[in-house]
Amino acid sequence: MLILPKYEKQIDWSFSHINQRTDSEWTIATSCDSKKVTLVDRNFSPQYEYQLPDDAISCLAISPKGYLLAAIMANGNHLAIMTAENQLVFEQQLPNPPVKYYNENGFQDCWFDADGLRFWCMKLIEAQEVEIQIRDTNSWQIQRKLLLKDPFGWSSFSFHPHPENQILAIWAAAGQDGQQVYWLYDDGIKIHAVEVACLADTSPPVFHPAGSEFLVLDDSERELSRFSFPDCNLLGQCKWPWPDSDDGFGYCICYLSDNRILINTNEGIMYQIDLEKMEISDELILSGHEPRPSEELYPNLKDVKEGRCSDLDCFYRFDSDRILSVHSQLPSQELNSKQKTLVTFGGKELFGSLAKVQESAPYSKLFIQSLGIS
Secondary structure, eight states: OEEOOSEEEEEOSOOOOBOOOTTSSEEEEEOSSTTEEEEEETTOOEEEEEEOSOOOOOEEEEOTTSOEEEEEEGGGTEEEEEETTOOEEEEEEOOOOOOSSOOTTSEEEEEEOTTSSEEEEEEEETTTEEEEEEEETTTOOEEEEEEEEOSSSSOEEEEEEOTTSSEEEEEEEOGGGOEEEEEEEEOSSOEEEEEEEEEESBOOOEEOTTSSEEEEEBTTSSEEEEEETTTOOEEEEEEOSOTTSSOOEEEEEEEEETTEEEEEETTSOEEEEETTTTEEEEEEEETTSOOEEHHHHSTTOTTOOSSEEOSEEEEEEEETTEEEEEEEOSSOSSSSOSOEEEEEEESTTTOOOOOOOOTTOHHHHHHHHHTTOO
């Protein structure tokens, strides 16, 4: 299937982050100035520019209305929250020595709830535990916290919110040592954490927009599994159909309809998967960014593997019927080109009927009932 871009913009600066939320009109991109963050609207028009107090950004989070920006900097040693007027409303600098890569006592991830009242944050403790914190967005004081043991040691942790805004998934990843997913729920008194037994050695969950199910990859990136939420019944599995290929499924996944998704591969190919048959149904080709032989995209690199690849880096759900994709500007002499192109595509020719999230949050209620909480 060939599809035309809806919008395309070349970016003449290196960017390291896009942090957008589908429940907001805003998205984030960072410029080559390592301390400057630009907030743009859905048409990519710049709205605010934040000048951060530190560099080495590892995480960005935006409040639903776009007024507050949270940043984890200095490789996890510095957390700061700023307003759109560049006023610093909260910061915490950890008394750790500077680190270049992994910070065993640093901040890992943060997230604003959709209601804007709670700010979630997590901090490693000696690379053996992670402290989950909930802060009030008025006082920025910690209201509740939970200490969770690192199942492997030296893991990286990340938040992955459920669409109903009551449950958060947390993903612990320790490379070849393993991965593990937990569900988190805040009842206003304490934070509950439930280890999900069937989600050992998988990718983080990608939830259906209504919250009724989710998808994960196994650690070999050769098998995609579909589960119901919250009972985690296995609904189907799609195996990578080319076992002799060096390619495999990637981590970018977007529901196009209730029974169809878009997924990338490690070589930048995009496929549609039929969720009823759990098999690849079609390749999606974005005009102007068609897959080409590897040696054409990287003509000056030695030992390039034979086969097809594209300039696709990643993609995200942008809103109800658009996808935002990020592309390197190729051909290039560099394997990791810093010049990027942002593209949006989608519309009725790609998206189908897709159930929406319900205000009554029925799937979260089922999970809460399983905890024995009324």
